[in-house]
Amino acid sequence: MQEKHYRSIVKAISWRTVGTIDTMVVSFFVTGNLVMAISIGSVEVLTKMALYYFHERAWNKTNFGRLKVVENDYQI
Structure with a gap:
């Protein structure tokens, strides 16, 4: 399964928000x-x-x- 580019962008923004707050707190100390x-x-x-x-x-x-999903090639 592939992810869309916007998913990576949103993940980057949310993670950097957390990371930047941490950096600012550490920098202040x-x-x-x-x-x-x-x-x-x-x-x-x-x-x-x-x-x-x-x-x-x-x-x-x-x-x-990653695990490859194998679909059955037959029907019951």
Whole structure:
């Protein structure tokens, strides 16, 4: 089964939302600076969303870890 491109895009957006919030929280604890934390999160959200999309599409092209559905070639 293949996935449509928009599915990968929506998954990338939802995952990056979670990931970016995490990055901003960690950045704030490391730097102690809210503006810096938001800046770091803003930059990484764009780069990681693009990377995730291409990573997801590459995995969609391989059958690694997928089970092939075999249909019966006869009827009873």
